[in-house]
Amino acid sequence: VAVTKRRLGDDEVLVLATDGIGNFVTRGDQMLEVGDHLAKVLRTPVRADAFVTELMFDFVSADDDRTAVVCWPNRQQHSA
Numbered sequence: 001v002a003v004t005k006r007r008l009g010d011d012e013v014l015v016l017a018t019d020g021i022g023n024f025v026t027r028g029d030q031m032l033e034v035g036d037h038l039a040k041v042l043r044t045p046v047r048a049d050a051f052v053t054e055l056m057f058d059f060v061s062a063d064d065d066r067t068a069v070v071c072w073p074n075r076q077q078h079s080a
Contacts, residue, residue: 013042014071020064021055045072 008014015038017025025035034057041054055066 008073011043014073015042015068016070017068018065020062020066021068023064024057024059024062042070 021034021038024032025038026032031039038054042051046054051068051070055068
């Protein structure tokens with residue numbers, strides 16, 4: 001287990017995902033098409049139904065479970 005502490009920047013979002021999603025986001029140091037798309041779509045909060053729809057990409061090899069948690073910090077509450 002690795003524990004890292006870091007503060008998110010104002011334009012950053014925390015995404016935790018299983019390999020059923022992560023395997024299609026990056027390959028090595030390269031961002032894949034699914035990763036580019038999710039980075040754009042999940043930049044700001046989305047409705048639950050839209051979130052599920054975005055994770056329903058269809059590839060022959062995409063047969064693993066897909067679990068993701070996205071944290072969008074409420075930066076307005078800290079701007080005062």
